[in-house]
Amino acid sequence: MPELPEVETLRRGLEQKILHRTISGVEVANPKVLKGQAEDQFRERVTGRRVEQIARRGKYLLITLGRADAASDLMDATPSPLPYFLCLHLKMRGQVRVQSQEEAVGPYHCISLFFDDQAMRFYDMWTWGEMRALTHEEVQSIEGLRVMGPEPLADGWDGALLAGRLKSKRTAIKPTLLDQAVIAGVGNIYADEALFRAGIHPQRRASELNAVEIMRLAGTIRQVLTEAVAAGGTTSEEFVDAEGQMGRFRPQVYDRGGQPCLVCGNGLTRIRLGGRGTVFCQTCQPPPDRV
DNA sequence: ATAGATCTCCGGCAGC
DNA sequence: TGCTGCCGGAGATCTA
DSSP: OOOHHHHHHHHHHHHHHHTTOBOOEEEESOGGGGTTOOHHHHHHHHTTEEEEEEEEETTEEEEEEEETTGGGGGTOOSOOOOOEEEEEEOTTTEEEEEEETTSOOOTTEEEEEEOSSEEEEEEESSOOOEEEEEOHHHHHTOHHHHTOOOOTTSTTOSHHHHHHHHTTOOSBHHHHHHOTTTSTTOOHHHHHHHHHHHTOOTTSBGGGOOHHHHHHHHHHHHHHHHHHHHTTOOOSTTOOOTTSOOOOOOOSSTTOTTSBOTTTOOBOEEEEETTEEEEEOTTTSOOGGGO
8 A cells, every 4th residue: 555655665766767767668558547548648748758857746656757858959949848747646556666678577567668778667456556647737637636735744744734634624533644635645554653653542533632632643644654764665565666675664553453552562453444444552542532 | 515425446365 | 166245545426
């Protein structure tokens, strides 16, 4: 389940491998991940372009594709064509790996972008993920990006910012943290981790958390994401980085239902909340009626 | 009107 | 062995 740290790990890996390099060709093995974009248009927008920048917003990866022969702008008067943006989202099972051309193509291969000696390959077992080549305007019109909440690793992230986002939310804090319009990039793993570290029960009503708790939570969100980025993400499900390496972050509660709490030793509880599996410690995270 | 709930996409896997 | 149901990020579509 790629979340902010996994996408950031991928972004850094891609920066090492494909930044300033030119796409010489494209293979579309499964057009489902183009999410409706015509295959011809995708090919046309990508082929011959050079990777100018690799950015992340929440769980989205945005790769700027400029013209390959930018130097020729100096020679003629024709305006440089506008850049396109390769817009990626891995959703649940998406993977991106940069492989040598000789390396065998893995299962669930959807798209390959070829650089001279390497191929950036997009794999997705469920094809929920997406990869499209969009204009600036088309990127701007993606609703999920337009309403995306603040980046928890950026300057300015603090308890006051989070408090403003939670004020009007009457649902439980856990599903609220998964709302990308509230906070960018947090998914199931890090929502459970941050709540555990903050000692906040996942069923507490978001709007009823006090200022101290919100400040603590803003801190643990940032802390857990920072640690996970440093560890190259978490490998649950299928996540691997651009080189196929597994993440080294070890969650304390996520996917540990029934196992002992690493702080107090009591068995961790697993419930479904807002349709999502949720793990917490009944002792370390006191329930709403005991707060 | 808007927040919140529900459905959808998909296939590996657990459990029987 | 083979069936059934579970699981989830985020957009679409409902409902109160």
